[in-house]
Ligand SMILES: Nc1ncnc2c1ncn2[C@@H]1O[C@H](COP(=O)(O)OP(=O)(O)OP(=O)(O)O)[C@@H](O)[C@H]1O
């Protein structure tokens with residue numbers, strides 16, 4: 726009975742929409758040199774889902790991620806993140822919302838060199854005026870395999886280790902969504918795989934929603950769903966796909 730109830734609770738939990746984009750258009754520049762980076766994209770992501778976004782260079786992947794994460798504002802359309810219409814927020818409200826509810830992992834790790842691993846991970850919570858729960862911090866340090874290095878400075882870590890600090894930092898506020906723009910782009914393929922395995926594993930364990938942009942079919946195969954973009958529009962999706970299936974679909978989308 727208890728396990729049945731847990732199953733129902735989990736199913737209800739998972740069917741919760743956490744991110745919704747409705748007809749998002751983003752153009753850059755004015756008349757003569759206008760670029761349409763996103764031509765009206767709609768998307769709905771459920772809580773706990775792991776999504777990869779792929780597409781040729783210039784297809785609008787970073788633009789989509791930046792708009793969805795509130796780092797950039799769309800020209801038109803609506804974006805709801807965790808039930809809040811982010812396109813309606815003032816600049817300062819958006820900054821606070823992002824700080825409290827959105828996690829990022831960029832290609833460049835963006836760690837603060839003067840702070841220790843532990844301090845870098847805790848920083849978003851402290852900036853949000855929260856206090857750090859020791860148990861949660863220890864859990865994250867353990868999850869990313871850095872409990873033995875918590876006092877080190879970023880310069881004393883490898884690239885893969887630094888990216889794992891960035892992942893723990895992105896998770897510390899328990900954000901609605903963690904966004905990654907080519908988070909393994911600067912790593913060799915072995916550390917890239919470790920970082921992605923870890924992100925996928927931790928996300929599943931925590932039912933954390935994750936969206937990553939990647940060029941790598943092996944990385945994308947970690948995702949529940951791969952969404953393809955071409956010329957600022959959707960160009961299909963694959964669920965639970967293998968690297969080979971992803972590569973095959975990529976080859977139908979022209980030059981990469
Ligand atoms: N700030 C900007 N000003 C003008 N045009 C821009 C700007 N940012 C992006 N673009 C244009 O919008 C389009 C989409 O760019 P975007 O960076 O989203 O592509 P991408 O899919 O992330 O490419 P890549 O794989 O190379 O990172 C491109 O044509 C790009 O030149």
Ligand SMILES: [Mg+2]
Nearest residue numbers: 786787788906
């Ligand atoms: Mg990009």
